[in-house]
Amino acid sequence: xxxxxxxxxxxxxHGYGVMIGIGVLFAFWxxxxxAVKYSLEKDKIDSFVFACLAGGYLCSKIxxxxxxxxxxxxxxxxxxxxxxxxxxxxxxxxVFSAFIYARMNHWDFMKYFNALVPCVALAQGFGRIxxxxxxxxxxxxxxxxxxxxFPVGSLAPSGVKLVxxxxxxxxxxxxxxxxxxxxMRKEERMKDNASLYLMLYSAGRFAIEFxxxxxxxGNIGPFSTSQFIAIFVFxxxxxxxxxxxxxxxxxxx
Numbered sequence: 001x002x003x004x005x006x007x008x009x010x011x012x013x014h015g016y017g018v019m020i021g022i023g024v025l026f027a028f029w030x031x032x033x034x035a036v037k038y039s040l041e042k043d044k045i046d047s048f049v050f051a052c053l054a055g056g057y058l059c060s061k062i063x064x065x066x067x068x069x070x071x072x073x074x075x076x077x078x079x080x081x082x083x084x085x086x087x088x089x090x091x092x093x094x095v096f097s098a099f100i101y102a103r104m105n106h107w108d109f110m111k112y113f114n115a116l117v118p119c120v121a122l123a124q125g126f127g128r129i130x131x132x133x134x135x136x137x138x139x140x141x142x143x144x145x146x147x148x149x150f151p152v153g154s155l156a157p158s159g160v161k162l163v164x165x166x167x168x169x170x171x172x173x174x175x176x177x178x179x180x181x182x183x184m185r186k187e188e189r190m191k192d193n194a195s196l197y198l199m200l201y202s203a204g205r206f207a208i209e210f211x212x213x214x215x216x217x218g219n220i221g222p223f224s225t226s227q228f229i230a231i232f233v234f235x236x237x238x239x240x241x242x243x244x245x246x247x248x249x250x251x252x253x
Contacts, residue, residue, distance in 0.1 A: 014133070014134070015130060015133030015134070016130040016131065016133050016134040016136075017130070018130070019126050019127060019129045019130030019133065020126070020127050020130050022126050023122065023123035023124070023125070023126030023127050023130075024053060024123060026119075026122050026123065026126065027049060027053075027119040027120070027122060027123040028046060028049055030118065030119045030122060031045050031046070031048075031049045031116055031119050032045055032046070034115050034116055034118070034119070035115075035116075038111075038115040040111075040112060040115060040116075041105070041107070044105065045116075047101075048098070048101050048102075048112070048116075049116075049119065051097045051098070051100075051101045052094040052095075052097050052098045052101075053094070054097065055093040055094050055096060055097025055098075055100075056090035056091065056093045056094030056097070057090065057093070058093055059089045059090060059092055059093020059094070059096070060086050060087065060089040060090030060093060061089075062089065062093075063086035063088070063089025063090075064086045064089065067086060067218065067225075087124070087205075087226075088226065088229050088233070091120075091201075091233075094120065095113070098112065098113060110191075110194065113193075113194040114184075114190055114191060114192070114193040114194045115184070115190070115193070117180060117193055117194045117197045118177050118180040118181050118184070118193075118197075120197065121173050121174075121176040121177035121180060121197060121201070122173075122174070122177045124170075124173040124201075125170050125171075125173035125174040125177060126170075128166050128167070128169040128170035128173060129166070129167070129170050131166040131169070131170075132164060132166035132167055132170070134154070134155055135150045135154030135155040135156035136155040136156070136166075136214070137165060137166050137169070137212065137214065138150070138155070138156035138157070138162050138163075138165060138166070138212070138213050138214055139162045139163025139164060139165035139166075139168075139211045139212060139213050140162065140163055140211055140212070140213040141157075141160050141161065141162055141163075141213065142161055142162065142163045143161065144161075144163070146163065146164060147161030147162060147163065147164075148161060148162055148163075148164045149161050149162070150162065156213075157213075162213060163211045163213070165208055165211050165212055165213075168208055168211070169204070169205075169208055172204040172208065173201075173204075176197065176200045176201055176204065179196070179200065180193055180196060180197055180200075183196060191244060192240070192241050192244065194237075194240070195237040195238070195240040195241045195244075196237070197237075198233050198234065198236060198237030198240070199233075199234050199237035199238060201233070202229075202230035202231070202233040202234040202237070203230070203234060205226055205227075205230045206226075206227050206230040206231070206234075209223075209224045209226050209227045209230075212224065
């Protein structure tokens, strides 16, 4: 909504960056708490989270550049700037980095993934509030009472009421966070925490895409690119649960 919070000389504090920073700090704080509670290697947990964030950042930006390849070739800095991310790219990059880091330290990757995945949802919730301040990821035009008009200079069209999909996404991310934390109360359910995150996030993303107005992100058949990806992410999460159950059944024989 109002992204330029404070300007001191050549430096401008942006709401988008502030909210991402808050999300990252909360992710580190929660990861340290969960590491103690679930007997993870606390001394290395900050490095683990940093590796996930770095991998997620890099892959998210690379994916954005690929989606906007023509613009990237014309003006690379306009695409490589502080704006422009692809969440699914960030998830893939973060998970891959987590897997590599876990293997390097001889950790049980799924144990760490299941225990720390609420940190991802929590950070995403704050990040989507940042999207609202910047005006990116905006919704379709609406006459509803929940419609929001963005000011001139926002990434969203100004002068018209739009569905605040950023805030709806943020609400969904925080809801996923609370569901994951509740799910961790029982050890048996916690085994599927990462799978539950993939399924809940992709289902929510699939739904919110019907209200997104930034259609330049592209379509695959009747679905947006993100909806198309969400289908496979949901199925992958369901497959992980099925795979775990089959392995436990086989070991019990």
